[in-house]
Structure formats: C-alpha cells, structure tokens
Amino acid sequence: MEMISYEMEAVMVVEAKVKGFICTTAHPEGCKESVRRQIAYCKQKGTTDGPKKVLVIGASTGYGLASRIAVTYGYGADTIGVSFEKESNGRRTATAGWYNTKAFEEFATADGYSAKSFNGDGFSQEMKAQVIEEIKKEWGKADMVVYSLAAPRRTLPDGTSVSSVLKTIGNEFKNKTIDLRTNEIKEVTVPVANEEEIQNTVSVMGGEDWQAWIDALAEAGVLADNAVTLAYSYIGPELTHAIYKDGTIGQAKKHLYDTSVALTKKYADRGLQAYISVNKALVTQSSSAIPVVPLYISLLYKVMKEEGLHEGCIEQMQRLFVEKLPQREVDGQSMFRLDDWEMKDCVQSKIADLWTKVTSENIKEISDIDGYWEDFYQMFGFHFDNVDYAADVEI
Ligand code: NAI
Numbered sequence: 001m002e003m004i005s006y007e008m009e010a011v012m013v014v015e016a017k018v019k020g021f022i023c024t025t026a027h028p029e030g031c032k033e034s035v036r037r038q039i040a041y042c043k044q045k046g047t048t049d050g051p052k053k054v055l056v057i058g059a060s061t062g063y064g065l066a067s068r069i070a071v072t073y074g075y076g077a078d079t080i081g082v083s084f085e086k087e088s089n090g091r092r093t094a095t096a097g098w099y100n101t102k103a104f105e106e107f108a109t110a111d112g113y114s115a116k117s118f119n120g121d122g123f124s125q126e127m128k129a130q131v132i133e134e135i136k137k138e139w140g141k142a143d144m145v146v147y148s149l150a151a152p153r154r155t156l157p158d159g160t161s162v163s164s165v166l167k168t169i170g171n172e173f174k175n176k177t178i179d180l181r182t183n184e185i186k187e188v189t190v191p192v193a194n195e196e197e198i199q200n201t202v203s204v205m206g207g208e209d210w211q212a213w214i215d216a217l218a219e220a221g222v223l224a225d226n227a228v229t230l231a232y233s234y235i236g237p238e239l240t241h242a243i244y245k246d247g248t249i250g251q252a253k254k255h256l257y258d259t260s261v262a263l264t265k266k267y268a269d270r271g272l273q274a275y276i277s278v279n280k281a282l283v284t285q286s287s288s289a290i291p292v293v294p295l296y297i298s299l300l301y302k303v304m305k306e307e308g309l310h311e312g313c314i315e316q317m318q319r320l321f322v323e324k325l326p327q328r329e330v331d332g333q334s335m336f337r338l339d340d341w342e343m344k345d346c347v348q349s350k351i352a353d354l355w356t357k358v359t360s361e362n363i364k365e366i367s368d369i370d371g372y373w374e375d376f377y378q379m380f381g382f383h384f385d386n387v388d389y390a391a392d393v394e395i
Helices: 028-045 062-075 096-110 125-138 195-205 208-219 248-266 293-306 313-327 345-357 369-379
Strands: 053-057 078-083 115-119 142-147 153-155 161-163 173-179 184-190 223-233 273-278 335-337
Touching: 028 062, 028 096, 028 313, 028 369, 053 062, 053 125, 062 078, 062 096, 062 142, 062 313, 078 096, 078 125, 096 115, 115 125, 125 208, 142 208, 153 195, 161 195, 173 293, 195 248, 208 223, 208 248, 223 248, 248 273, 293 345, 293 369, 313 335
Parallel strands: 053 078, 053 142, 078 115, 142 223, 223 273, 273 335
Antiparallel strands: 153 161, 173 184
C-alpha cells in the first residue's frame, strides 16, 4: 500500500461539550472575541507609566491572560507568556488558552507590541532555561514578573509528581454547594486533608516555584534592578474559610505570601519588590473546581451587579496595574487588595443572608447562576452574540 501524505483540513463546526465544571471543546473565534473585548476595555481605559518588559507565567487564561493584556495596553509593555495548553490534533479542538494566546499574539503584534509565548511545563528547569535565553536575546532584562500559574499537579525537579487537593484542615466541613451538572443545591462534605496532602498542595500552589523562577532569573542576570514581581491570592468571607483560607489551598496561599516577604528581603540589594495581589473570586477554570465556591460566586455576582460593583478578570487587572500598582496602594501587609469591593460590608451581608435562603427552587431568582454559566461558556469561547457558531472554523 502506498503511503500518501496530505494536509488534513481541520475545519469544523465547534460546539460546547460541558462535563460538570469543565468544557472539553473551545471555539477559536469565540476565544479571539474574548481577547478582543479585553483589549478594547484596556485601550479605552488608557495608559500609565510602568514596566516595559514583562514576563507572565500562567498567561493564557483567567487572571494571567488579563494581566498580560493589562500591561501590554496599560504600560505599552512587551511580554513573554508561559502557559501549558493543548494544541489541536486535527480532530479535537485546542484548549481555550491555546486559542487565547494565538489571538493575543496576533492583536498585540498588529498594535506594535512584541508578544512571545512558550507552551510547556512552567515548573520545569527546561522552561525556565528557555525563557531566560529568550530574555537574554531579546530584552536583556525583565523588569516585571507576574506569577499566575494555577495547576492541579506539579512535576518536581527529581521527576516525581505531586497533586494539590481542595480539602479542609482539622475538621470536615459540611455546607451548601451547587451541583454544576444539574444546577441543584446539595450538601457537600469536604474531607480533612492529611499532612502529606497539605504539603503537596503547598508544593503545587505555594511560592516554591515562584521563588525558583525569580532565583533562576536573578542568577542568570536577566532580572532588572528594582524589578517588581506579583503573585495572586484569595481570602474571601467566613462562609468559604473552611474550604479556602483555612483549607489546604489557604496553606499554599500563606506560603505564597511568606515567599513574597522572603523574596523582597533576599533581593533587597537589587531593589526587587515582591507583592501579593488578593483578587476577587471569579469564574475561571481553576475556581470552578472548588466545592462551595461556584455557589458563592453566583450570589456574589448577583449582589455586585446590583450594587454596580461587578468586575471580571480584565477589570480587576486593569485596576491593579494602572491604578493600584503605580501608587503602591497596598494594605498593612503590603498586599494589593483587589477584593476591596467584594469584601465590602454591604456586599457580604447580603450574600450571608442569601446563602441561608438559596435552594434548588429559587436559585435562578436569588443568585446570578445564569451569569455564572455565561462567564463559564465565554471562557471557552462560546455564547458571544457576535460569533457565528453555525459556521465552520479552522481549529
Ligand atoms: P486559570 O486556570 O485561568 O489559569 C491558570 C494558568 O496557569 C493558565 O495560563 C495555564 O495554562 C497555566 N498553567 C497551568 N499549569 C501550568 C504549568 N504546569 N506550566 C505553565 N503554565 C501552567 O486560573 P486563575 O483562576 O486565573 O488563577 C491564577 C491565579 O489567581 C492563581 O494563583 C489563583 O489562585 C489566583 N486567584 C484566582 C481567583 C479566582 O477566583 N479565580 C481569585 C483570586 C486569586
């Protein structure tokens, strides 16, 4: 039999395939539309003086993508982005982050900014070495590093792999949650983590890898004097403390905070400033996986929209980079508080009240579950009113 080689035409109609808290397809044109809208928002908000060579680790979705867009269009910065996404194999679509990155590169390049992206494991030494080479070649030095990597597992330098868990510490926790397959309110029991699970979660989502990046960049001489580095955290209200702030992920976030303090101290002679920004709870691929949190987000959206205080990732990151960071507008622990509006008394007291009332029957009325799903679908490029979803697209 003769072997024939041909270019497969990877053109198809792409539909959303949602399984619980994940969508296994992504729409290239919809992802592009999402990036286009985020850029348009930043362009309209204007610019300020800021870092010009920015490395973003975890740059393809959620807060990292919004950070990359906000510094490009807010500071006029060139960016290098690192993410871990799947390309299309010709039959299945690529992941949303893959399409987002392509779209961002296209828009940024057209607008005169350099945007280079690396796809692979950000935890690895190889990825750090590649990025350092690129900085040496193209920039000389980076003056800002944003660490927005969120992952369920990490391969350690010795080749072993550890996974993070979303569990409580001390006592198990029972509370309401939403079953995302049926939109029903159910009771969930979140189990208690053992010591090893806590350590592994800290290893994946704490500050170790952030520190490894900064150490590697500093050792290679590619970190500018007085550079700024940021990583993202969450605190949230009492209602979610058992699962978030006081749970395994909270231990990782505590480690992340301690790392910010340690980094600023370690590199004080070079003027490095390492900060945590505490961001608002929002629908992202990572937050959808946490029990209790999606229901909290549905109520939060409802109240914040009513109060005229609602923001998405891009509004948050535009406010961080253009308004708060230049003024070093931090709290007593040197953290940027982008959760300032979420944590307002007028917002939280309403949520606490709604929390006791919400049931499967009234969820559509008293929560913004529709807004939750709208954001969810849009994360994968679906439900944009100006995208033709019946048309064939190149995947
Ligand atoms: P996300 O899931 O949207 O983004 C994660 C990013 O990390 C993606 O770009 C992904 O490609 C990248 N990534 C994952 N594994 C990787 C690997 N091995 N190597 C390189 N890149 C990898 O998540 P989200 O929500 O934007 O989270 C970013 C940060 O913001 C996290 O620290 C999270 O805890 C924090 N945060 C999130 C909040 C939320 O409600 N979503 C609230 C406050 C803070």
